[in-house]
Amino acid sequence: xxxxxxxxxxxxxxxxxxxxxxxxxxxxxxxxxxxxxxxxxxxxxxxxxxxxxxxxxxxxxxxxxxxxxxxxxxxxxxxxxxxxxxxxxxxxxxxxxxxxxxxxxxxxxxxxxxxxxxxxxxxxxxxxxxxxxxxxxxxxxxxxxxxxxxxxxxxxxxxxxxxxxxxxxxxxxxxxxxxxxxxxxxxxxxxxxxxxxxxxxxxxxxxxxxxxxxxxxxxxxxxxxxxxxxxxxxxxxxxxxxxxxxxxxxxxxxxxxxxxxxxxxxxxxxxxxxxxx
Numbered sequence: 513x514x515x516x517x518x519x520x521x522x523x524x525x526x527x528x529x530x531x532x533x534x535x536x537x538x539x540x541x542x543x544x545x546x547x548x549x550x551x552x553x554x555x556x557x558x559x560x561x562x563x564x565x566x567x568x569x570x571x572x573x574x575x576x577x578x579x580x581x582x583x584x585x586x587x588x589x590x591x592x593x594x595x596x597x598x599x600x601x602x603x604x605x606x607x608x609x610x611x612x613x614x615x616x617x618x619x620x621x622x623x624x625x626x627x628x629x630x631x632x633x634x635x636x637x638x639x640x641x642x643x644x645x646x647x648x649x650x651x652x653x654x655x656x657x658x659x660x661x662x663x664x665x666x667x668x669x670x671x672x673x674x675x676x677x678x679x680x681x682x683x684x685x686x687x688x689x690x691x692x693x694x695x696x697x698x699x700x701x702x703x704x705x706x707x708x709x710x711x712x713x714x715x716x717x718x719x720x721x722x723x724x725x726x727x728x729x730x731x732x733x734x735x736x737x738x739x740x741x742x743x744x745x746x747x748x749x750x751x752x753x754x755x756x757x758x759x760x761x762x763x764x765x766x767x768x769x770x771x772x773x774x775x776x777x778x779x780x781x782x783x784x785x786x787x788x789x
Contacts, residue, residue, distance in 0.1 A: 527598075529554070533562045535739060537572050537581050544578035598628075599784035600737040600761040605629040607782035608699055608735050608759045614642030614664075616696040621722050622652035622680035623701030625735045630655045633665065640664045649695055651686050651721055654679040668693065675718060682717040690724045698729035702736050704745035707771035710752045712745035719747035726750050733757040734777075742768030752777065 532552060536543050548559040567574040573582055605628035612618055618633070620626045630648075633639055639646055642664060650656055651670040659665050670689045672681030700722060704712045711734055713719050726732055732755050741764035752775045759780045760769075769779055 530562055530566065533559075534566055534571055537566070537579055540581075542575075542578060542580045547578070600763065600782070601625045601628040602632075603782040603784040604735050604737065604759050604761060605632040607780055608733060609633060609636055609639075611733060611757065611759070611780070612697050614639045614646055615644045617647040617649065617694060619695040619698035619725050619729055620648065620650045620652060620655055621698075621700055621725055622650075622655070622675075622678040622718070625737065626652065626699055626701040627655055627658075629699055629735060630659055634659055634662050649690075649693055649725075651681040651725070652679050653681060670721075672721070675715065678715075678718060680718055680721065682721045686721050687724045690721075690728050693728055695725065695729040697731045697733060698725050700726070700732060700734050700749070702734055702740060702745075702749060704740055704743035705734055705736055705752075705755070705758065705772070706742050706744065706768060707752050707775045707777075709744050709748065711749040711755060713747050713749055714745050716747040719749045722749045726754060731756050733759060735759045737761055738763030738765070741765055741772070 529552065533543075533548060536548070536551070545556055545559045545563070548554060548562070549556055552559075554562075563572060563574055563579040566572045567579060571582060572579040601624060604625055608629050609632045620630060633646065633648065645664050645666040647666045647668060648659060649668045649670075651672060653669070653674060656667060656669045659667055670681050670686035672683040672686035674680070675682055700711060702711045703714050713722065726749070732750065734755050734757070736758070738761045741758075741760055752772065755777050757778045757780065758772060759782060762781050762783055764781075773779055
């Protein structure tokens with residue numbers, strides 16, 4: 513009985529450790545087995561197994577004594593990124609939905625955190641039982657596919673060209689449709705958010721379409737796990753002054769959070785270890 517109860521805990525612990533290993537490899541470009549042993553307090557055998565597991569998923573490139581970042585690691589395919597920080601993203605999604613009312617017009621760009629938010633919108637009882645449907649505007653085809661059969665959500669999908677790493681529709685066709693709509697609240701997934709750099713992503717075409725979504729929104733809420741707070745990315749989406757709210761987790765850098773608060777961003781911390789009412 514004790515073994516059956518501890519197995520899920522071990523699995524969650526390993527997933528969390530793999531997240532940490534992958535983050536270290538991406539941040540530094542290369543790590544050695546001895547670096548992981550020292551920083552994560554794990555055995556050399558465990559470090560090697562973790563690097564082998566990440567290499568099997570094509571997330572890192574294994575080398576003798578360590579591993580290097582995959583050249584495409586900053587834009588990992590959705591199926592790989594979805595499992596990273598999953599508990600945090602689910603908690604962020606639940607807290608974010610609390611910020612909007614059923615029957616309003618909600619915008620979502622692509623990304624794993626906004627996808628979790630879409631799942632929350634689909635299952636939240638107050639939205640299902642509302643007297644009128646909630647309008648959902650998105651440029652993410654995976655979100656559109658999952659929500660198309662939800663009667664309580666009126667789905668509006670932009671046109672455009674599909675970005676395979678994020679399932680986002682980008683380009684002039686998407687921007688033309690967005691010129692015709694109004695969004696009450698836009699939930700924006702980002703690769704980085706800081707008081708100085710604002711909201712940013714790794715791809716300029718995704719930044720462009722997200723900027724158009726912001727232009728059509730009365731309120732901008734950034735949803736991002738703590739690893740994105742205080743980070744930097746290539747293409748700016750929005751100035752910090754355009755961001756009304758941030759929903760993140762307690763793992764975010766406290767100094768970066770304080771700088772965002774001083775810049776006028778209302779911050780909300782969603783604890784993945786706290787039970788949702």
